[in-house]
Amino acid sequence: MRRERSDAARNRAKILSAAERIVATHGVEGLSMAEVAAAAGVGVGTLYRRFGDRSGLAYALIDRREKAFQAAFLEGPPPLGPGAEPAERVRAFLRALAERTVEQLDLLLMAETASPLARFGGAYDAYHGHLVMLIGRMRPEAEAYGLADALLAPLSAELLAHRLRRCGVSVERITSALDDLVSGLAR
């Protein structure tokens, strides 16, 4: 596939900065496609050509931090990156993921609402693969595939939002429960 045309790249940038501005001033609720298009000075058709749909736009807004996060656990310094013990890496990963999810909670909720299965096949599978690898090193005989889901699924934006906002549970409590679970596996 050919490289993006220069006017298209310019529009992509205009759209993203308009969207960021809108989120900053009116929150995620204010992020309607027509609104963003108007603020960016383009037609709505252009938004859809560039980002596919509403959730695609949301993921694009999330993307920069996401890339940094993936780089950190794949090749960054320990305890997140290679070099530390597998169990420690798993704990560090889950804590970092929880933190990142909370930071971007509104955008993630919006993205998942707009298109609920989009997160699988994207970031989720990358996290899952990473955990399967680490769990395999901790306990080669374990059912790493299912265990990885048991560690990841409780950190979905939706469940996290519920626990934090409606049950008044702290992130620390959630991550420390997962820590316990990992320690149980490591033994």
Next chain:
Amino acid sequence: MRRERSDAARNRAKILSAAERIVATHGVEGLSMAEVAAAAGVGVGTLYRRFGDRSGLAYALIDRREKAFQAAFLEGPPPLGPGAEPAERVRAFLRALAERTVEQLDLLLMAETASPLARFGGAYDAYHGHLVMLIGRMRPEAEAYGLADALLAPLSAELLAHRLRRCGVSVERITSALDDLVSGLAR
């Protein structure tokens, strides 16, 4: 709150049977509010008065089986109901939940898409409470609250749909991985 008026009850029944008919013939995608209203011979306003929104209608369709399921694990015969060992009850519960979720997968996906936080505060919390109770009996010192989420979250309709339909994983594999996790806890 007063009892439902007789015409209202009649309309509720008409709407539910129309909705069931539509799901049976055109699948969940065909279940639009206008469609259901027309098939039931009522106005859309009536649908909203009775069921709140699209996801409310979906949960109403799920409800009958849901009630039977809740009765089964709360007061039915072992191993699901009281009488069996806690660990065995947890395993039976998770297997039954997975089965029920798969059976109603399309409706559940639709309901969660339409209003993603609605499932918490409803059935999810009931399941969670049940598991917290059982885990507390298995291991009083454990972080039952977080563990319950780690057992439940992997059975969300969305993750299950992904694993079954896109990854080709079987339900048996998913539930047996959870079985292992529970056995690890029971030790």
Next chain:
DNA sequence: CCTTCAAGTGGAATGCGTTCCGCTTGAGAC
């Protein structure tokens, strides 16, 4: 019966995500 009125009703109106399609333009080929 008759009166009263909260509960219930229907369907037009609204808002928003998404699609469609005829027009425009960047950029490679000659």
Next chain:
DNA sequence: GTCTCAAGCGGAACGCATTCCACTTGAAGG
């Protein structure tokens, strides 16, 4: 420089969930 055309563009049109509100009615009290 000019030709060509795939890529890109804008915004009208569409479908669908949801809201709104003026009208109707079941049923309780007198």
